Amino acid sequence: MWWRGIILIWAIGVTCFTVMDCAEAYSEESPTNYNADIQRKSLEEVLIFELSPKIMSVLRKEYGNNILIGGAHIIPIRKSDSYPQQExxxxxxxxxxxxxxxxVQITFKASTDGYKASNFRVIRTQK
Incomplete structure (x- = not known):
């Protein structure tokens, strides 16, 4: 589990470096809004990475072993700028x-043991 801390520290370091580097390139935009977007996106990626074993467990129950997931993103249930989200x-x-x-959509809720998958549903099927 020590490697999760290293990955989180690395992600924060990359985010800080990227934010400082991009601030000059996008100086006409409000730096506060731009920085908040980058931080939120980075935290979203870290959260998805941390939850990947649970995500794959839910998907294996539904689809079996030969699956790929792409384009994963988080949709907050309640509007909030704070991370981590409770649900x-x-x-x-x-x-x-x-x-x-x-x-597909998988609902996650925070608990004392981390996040738990509470709902799975298929939104659209394509052939």
Whole structure:
């Protein structure tokens, strides 16, 4: 579990370096809004990375082993700028071994043991 701390520190360091580097390139924009967007996106990526074992566990129950997930992003249930969210929906596109593609949503809720997957649903199926 020590490697999670290293990855989190690395992600924060990359974010800080990127924010400082991009501030000059986007100086006409409000730096506060731009920095908040970068930080939120970085924290979202770290959260998705941390939850990947739980995400894959839910998807394996539904689809089996031969799956890929892409385009994963977080949809907050309640409007809030604070992270980590207490409850959110993870949405992504799942491609199965037979090239069927589904847009799925998994609801996560915070608990004392971390996040727990509480709901799974398929939004759209494509062939």
């Amino acid at each position: 959110f929906i993870l949405e992504g596109e799942v491609t199965t071994h037979d090239s069927t593609s589904d847009i």
